[in-house]
Amino acid sequence: MLLTASTIKDSLPHVQRFVTGNLAGGADHLVVFLDAGDAEVRAYLDEHPHVTCVRTDKSWWHGDRPAELNVRQRINANVVKALLSVVEGPEWVFHVDGDEVLQVDRAALAEVPAATRVVKLAPLEAVSQRSWDGDPTWFKRLLGKGDLTLLLTLGVIDRPSNGALFHGHVDGKSGVRPALDVWLTLHLGVDADGTELDAHTDDRLRMLHYESFSGEDFVRKWTSILAAGPMANFRPAREPTAVALNALIGKGLSEEQARPYLMRIFERTTLDDLDTLRDLGLLVEVDPRAGTHVPAAWPEGARERFEELLGRVAGEDKRDFHPGRPASAAQAVLDRVVGSGGGLRGARSFLRRS
Incomplete structure (x- = not known):
């Protein structure tokens, strides 16, 4: 079992x-x-x-x-x-x-x-x-140096590492x-x-x-993490996101006021280029x-x-x-x-x- x-x-x-x-x-x-x-x-x-x-x-x-x-x-x-x-x-x-x-x-x-x-x-x-229509069905897999360098050159990721591809x-x-x-x-x-x-x-x-996997889930996940207790240790690539979100939440904004800023953070740090990744055969x-x-x-x-x-x-x-x-x-x-x-x-x- x-x-x-x-x-x-x-x-x-x-x-x-x-x-x-x-x-x-x-x-x-x-x-x-x-x-x-x-x-x-x-x-x-x-x-x-x-x-x-x-x-x-x-x-x-x-x-x-x-x-x-x-x-x-x-x-x-x-x-x-x-x-x-x-x-x-x-x-x-x-x-x-x-x-x-x-x-x-x-x-x-x-x-x-x-x-x-x-x-x-x-x-x-x-x-x-x-957003997704239902649950996502496309998933990123760990890539080798060649594919990571290709994605870097295309501007899909900012450095040739799986840590940059994965959030x-x-x-x-x-x-x-x-x-x-x-x-x-x-x-x-x-x-x-x-x-x-x-x-x-x-x-x-x-x-x-x-x-x-979506803007809504990004907001839900990170607000939950920040409310769960002292900030955990994040890998370096994600720590600035956690610090920024913590600072934003600390502003005392209403949910309606905070939402556009939360979505801007999502789009700048987390949104993936689905079409490019799928066209290049890099998804499962x-x-x-x-x-x-x-x-x-x-x-x-x-x-x-x-x-x-x-x-x-x-x-x-x-x-x-x-x-x-x-x-x-x-x-x-x-x-x-x-x-x-x-x-x-x-x-x-x-x-x-x-």
Whole structure:
């Protein structure tokens, strides 16, 4: 089985695209931690047969909620990884964001050597346009030096690098075999010292990134990032955008007053030349909802076991699951969780009540 772990704050249509796309693209079950969300989103996730939803409110963080979104994401992903290490069935867990969709050929995943502990998914990034009729289906792929130099010469990008072509990350995302001595970061699988582990790659293993694919999504995404806590570390190419948006939002303008300036920032920093990229054969056309994967069933009792453990770990301090902490610290928490009392009914009610 392949599971994903995600920390999400988004609208219902985007969450529906995330769930539908990931299940069609290769995932068997999604674990979603709601960083915040309205009742409509919670109801959709709670009722979905292939989703486990946990609301990360005060009862999850016990008044010690990490200020940085990136820290909350890492902790939540590694909680899932640790719990799955003692549950029958799941073989892989991938850390993906709410604007990312797996495109995992399960036959290719089955070919990964048993000794390999990390799989890396190459990114495909949605082409940014002022607006789309529905969800985007054209995606940029990582390019070689020749194509990047061509785009630079044509004035499509300002330097010959994939960091100039992509507006989001170029690192892709990783999945690991559940164990306590390997950690998921935002993009990598690492050991106890934070050293990146060797990862298996394959052209059939990739992920779609809906990074600021429209003017509207650009505004939504960046205002959400800036409201999520202290500004995260952005790669140099994107940091000026974050600083500019932060300054604009700090002007106290109304939404109507700010919108034209937000769109100007989008057009100057993010809008892509779809026609040129497509004409030159540098794009990939993908409809994630058209995937044919059918989610596999859990072994008997395994989902109940996992959700019971999730209910129990809610009462623990979860910072020991952050990358960089010793495996022994996470093991101590896991030992308490596995050995503690509490019935299945109590665990399920915690998840639903969340």
